[in-house]
Amino acid sequence: MATESLIPPRTRRRGRGWVIALALVLAVVVAGAAIMVPAYVFPAAAAPPARADVIYVIGPPTEGRIALAERLRSDGVADDILISVPSEGEQSAAKLSVCQQRHVTCEHPDPFTTAGEMALLNARYGPEASAVVITFTPHVSRTRFIAAQCADAQVTVVDVPTSLDLGEWIYQFAYQTGGFAKAVAAPCS
Missing domain, CATH: 1.20.5 (Single alpha-helices involved in coiled-coils or other helix-helix interfaces)
Structure with missing residues (x-):
């Protein structure tokens, strides 16, 4: 059987x-x-253009992102640096010494999102502008997606190399995927 x-x-x-x-x-x-x-x-690498109107550090304004912005400025890529900062706290314009330099503008976008940061770029620079946007590796693809939808300026997104542990990568996978879903469902908001 x-x-x-x-x-x-x-x-x-x-x-x-x-x-x-x-x-x-x-x-x-x-x-x-x-x-x-x-x-x-492993987002596609983009080299910064030889010249742009602004170097834009989007939040949070980490030391690595600010250092890359200052290096690009010293290399002659742009004269101006725009930094997206929270309205208060340790990374606010009042607390960051880099915000006191005359070639640096620190501003809080409203809303404090990637789409809000692109709206700030639009408000400060027109559609004829070009910007090098600095973020970190897991955020590059989503930033490019949102910039393509929302930014009037020509945007090149570059990243600061990122070292994350497994738990941080898992969090970023979830966070960035949720951010992509939001960007598709409610573009530029």
Whole structure:
């Protein structure tokens, strides 16, 4: 007598259902990783243009982003640096010494989002402008997507190399994916 005949047909079907569901979940995870890893971990590199109207550090204004902005300025890429800052706290314009330099403008976008930062760029510089936007690696693809939708200026997005642990990468995968969904659902808001 075959062992299979001892298992009721209903139980066999239920077991197959779990296998199919697990296979579907695994397929979604693999497909998601195939899309997200290149977008968040290895975004296409962009070299800053030889000349731009502004170097724009979008939030938060970390030391690495500010250092890259100042290096690009000293290389002659642009004369002006715009830095997106929170309205209060340790990274506000009142607390950052770089904001006191005459070639640096620190401003709080409203809303304090990537789309809000592009709106600030639009308000300060017109559609004829060009900007080098500095962010960090997991945010590059989403910044490019939002800039293409919302910025009037020609935008080149560059990143500061990012070192994150596994937990931080998992958080960024979730956060950036949610940000992409928001950008698709409510562009430029």
